[in-house]
Amino acid sequence: MALQINATNPEHPVLLLELPWDVPLEEWPDEYLVPLPRGISRHVVRYARAGSEVIAVKELAERPALREYELLRDLDRLGIPAVDPLAVVTGRVDTAGEPLEPVLITRHLGGSMPYRSMFETTLRPATMHRLMDALAVLLVRLHLAGFAWGDCSLSNTLFRRDAGAYAAYLVDAETGDLHPTLSNGQRDYDLDLARVNISGELLDLEASGALHPSVDPIEFGMEICARYQSLWEELTRVSVYPAGKYHFIERRIRRLNELGFDVAEMQIEHSSNGDTVTFVPKVVDAGHHQRQLLRLTGLDAEENQARRLLNDLESWMATQDDYAPGDPLAARPEVLAHRWVRDVFRPTVRAVPLELRGAMDPAEIYHELLEHRWYMSEHAQHDIGLDTAVDDYLKNILPKARETLEPTTPE
Structure with missing residues (x-):
């Protein structure tokens, strides 16, 4: 049987032909290999340069x-x-x-x-918890897509920090199955x-002395289940909001924030009965929001x-x-952010007189x-709007705050 290379890109077979396919992978010469850390695998795995x-x-x-090649293509x-799946070499x-x-x-x-x-x-333990949060996000996203992994482990998952975000990536899909939906x-x-x-x-890491002494292996395994369940419930609970109840959306965002997650993307679908909301979470690093806000709007904030x-x-x-995430013809986030600064942020801030702003x-x-x-809005049980909030803030909140901050003159 002749050597066959099934590849996603026509250019890859030409590059892959240079590799020593007549040599067992375990015996490949160092000149072809790239020394990178690998997880534990039941198969021989090597990193090479093509x-x-x-x-x-x-x-x-x-x-x-x-x-597995087809499953990875489906996930993509x-x-x-x-x-990313590139090719399968047979023969x-x-x-x-x-x-x-x-x-x-x-x-x-x-x-x-x-x-x-x-x-x-x-x-640090805090960093480990964020790693587990990112893994919980990956599991939730896989299950929402109908993919049962069947072999989630530390060795089958890659971690990457990208622009301040903590992200987990599936490596091994060999035991996975893709369904329209997954049962409980x-x-x-x-x-x-x-x-x-x-x-x-x-x-295993604890036995070898490689694990931080503050980490309990059993508790960490249970923690990812708890984080998954909290996130799954918050993300899959369908909310239908009647007109004028958009402050409920903010309540959902706050609950995700309290769970330690941030909203990477939000979708609102309009229907005859109301609005349904879908959230996509992510785990972020310190300072991420500052950088993101500055990039989108030019605003520098804490x-x-x-x-x-x-x-x-x-x-x-x-x-x-x-606004249509993923649609190449829709307005870019930077364009919408500029419009928000122009039409919402600046007019709202300017409504507060300079002499009342203090520091x-x-x-x-x-x-x-x-x-x-x-x-x-929570008290009124409907979204009161920014204009009403500004008027009440100027009338009832800001004067009291100024009185508290201003020093009293001794008699």
């Missing part, structure tokens, strides 16, 4: 190789964070004519590390496997201020007719007004 790209090469039987079409034989196992080739995710390798370093039993089974695998790997303003910007964008900068003023609108 042209300007670094690839991951995994030996396995032909049928599971082709199946669904927008799920996973490694390999050694120099004596003996058959060799086929290989699955994926693109190495630049700047990534296996989760297991991250836990082998001296990480399928999700629970997948989650229980993740708990057992993760606790087992952490116990981290908590920036987070609050970005939430308001996201809510406002979702109500705009030309508050524009971002703090807007933050205060948003908080006041939130409390008034």
Whole structure:
């Protein structure tokens, strides 16, 4: 049987032909290999260079190789964070004519590390919790897409920091199955496997002395289940909001924030009965909101201020007719953000007279007004709007705040 390379890109077979396919992967010469950390795998896995790209090469039987290749392509079409499938090589034989196992080739995710390798370093417990949060997000996204992983572990997951965000990526889809939807039993089974695998790997690291002494392997395995369940409930609970109840959307965002997640994307679908809201979460690094707000709007604010303003910007964008995430013909976020600054942020801040602002900068003023609108809307059980909030803030809140800040003159 002749060597065959099934690839997603016509250019890849030419580059891949340069690799020594007549040599068992475990015996590949160092000149072809790239020394990168690997997780534990039941198969032989090596990183190699093909042209300007670094690839991951995994030996396995032909049928599971082709199946995993197609599953990874499906996940890519669904927008799920996973490694990119490049090719499957079959028909390999050694120099004596003996058959060799086929290989699955994926693109190495630049700047990534296996989760297991991250836990082998001296990480602070807070960072470990964020890593687990990112893994919980990945599991939720997979299950929402109808994908049952079947082998979630620290070795089968890559971690990458991208523009301040913590993201987890699926590496091994060999045991996975894609369905239209998953039952609660399928999700629970997948989650229980993740708990057992993760606790087992952490116990292994603990035995080797590589785990931070403050980390309890069993508790960490249980924690990811708890984080998953909280996130799943908050994300999958369908909310239908009648007209004028948009402050309920902010309540949903606040609950996600309290869980430790931020809203990466929000979708509002209009229906005859009301508006349904869908959120996509992410785990972010310190200072992420400051950088994001500055990039989108040019506004320089403190981290908590920036987070609050970005939430308001996201809510406002979702109500705009030309807001359609993923649509190349829709308005770009930068364009919508500029419109928000021009039509919403600046007019609202300017409504507060300069002599009443004191030492508050524009971002703090807007933050205060948003908080006041939130409390008034909660009390009224409908969105009162910014104009009403500004009027009440100027009349009832700001004068009292000024009296508190101004020093008293002794008699």
